[in-house]
Amino acid sequence: xxxxxxxxxxxxxxxxxxxxxxxxxxxxxxxxxxxxxxxxxxxxxxxxxxxxxxxxxxxxxxxxxxxxxxxxxxxxxxxxxxxxxxxxxxxxxxxxxxxxxxxxxxxxxxxxxxxxxxxxxxxxxxxxxxxxxxxxxxxxxxxxxxxxxx
Amino acid sequence: xxxxxxxxxxxxxxxxxxxxxxxxxxxxxxxxxxxxxxxxxxxxxxxxxxxxxxxxxxxxxxxxxxxxxxxxxxxxxxxxx
Numbered sequence: 001x002x003x004x005x006x007x008x009x010x011x012x013x014x015x016x017x018x019x020x021x022x023x024x025x026x027x028x029x030x031x032x033x034x035x036x037x038x039x040x041x042x043x044x045x046x047x048x049x050x051x052x053x054x055x056x057x058x059x060x061x062x063x064x065x066x067x068x069x070x071x072x073x074x075x076x077x078x079x080x081x082x083x084x085x086x087x088x089x090x091x092x093x094x095x096x097x098x099x100x101x102x103x104x105x106x107x108x109x110x111x112x113x114x115x116x117x118x119x120x121x122x123x124x125x126x127x128x129x130x131x132x133x134x135x136x137x138x139x140x141x142x143x144x145x146x147x148x149x150x
Numbered sequence: 151x152x153x154x155x156x157x158x159x160x161x162x163x164x165x166x167x168x169x170x171x172x173x174x175x176x177x178x179x180x181x182x183x184x185x186x187x188x189x190x191x192x193x194x195x196x197x198x199x200x201x202x203x204x205x206x207x208x209x210x211x212x213x214x215x216x217x218x219x220x221x222x223x224x225x226x227x228x229x230x231x
Binding site: 001006007009010011012016018019020023030031032033050053054055057058059060069089091092095108109111 | 154155157158161162164165168169172190199200202205210212213214215216218219221222223224225227
């Protein structure tokens with residue numbers, strides 16, 4: 001079971017899980033610690049512009065040298081993406097993925113966090129209850145015995 | 151290289167610190183980016199790039215710790231990808 005939590009940002013309570021992205025292939029230890037917003041509307045897990053800024057400025061990853069990905073489409077429009085091979089660790093769960101990165105726009109960075117999308121959420125049964133501050137990602141062997149009606 | 155499980159556990163302690171001290175952090179660093187590493191505030195700035203420069207100058211390991219923007223302004227996020 002992976003435990004997340006609700007956190008208040010910008011006056012709103014939102015569900016998060018903590019994770020670590022590792023970027024294999026570098027000559028140095030390149031990993032990024034992130035709080036991921038649990039977003040069941042997101043098709044893919046992705047790195048937000050602010051976390052991309054950390055990758056560029058502090059991990060020395062050249063976004064321009066990375067392959068272009070499919071554009072990210074949101075309510076506010078489209079954004080260009082790059083992709084990088086990564087390993088995401090959440091609790092005892094690790095998965096290799098091709099990770100889209102939203103390219104930072106010019107000017108001030110939006111405070112939007114990176115997203116945990118359905119490509120990862122779909123490995124689990126997701127339970128969220130704001131009243132009790134519970135965000136749980138249950139593996140199949142944990143969810144099946146609950147016999148939740150289909 | 152820090153073991154990834156040890157790294158994740160340390161990061162969880164940093165996010166727990168942020169949650170436990172959210173109100174006082176908001177009071178002190180409103181409308182700023184704040185960085186927390188090893189359960190301590192290690193930098194704060196209204197400018198994200200300036201904060202990253204400060205973290206490098208202070209020897210905070212790259213990619214480690216929590217960076218959050220603290221604001222009293224209510225925001226509605228409608229996201230999808």
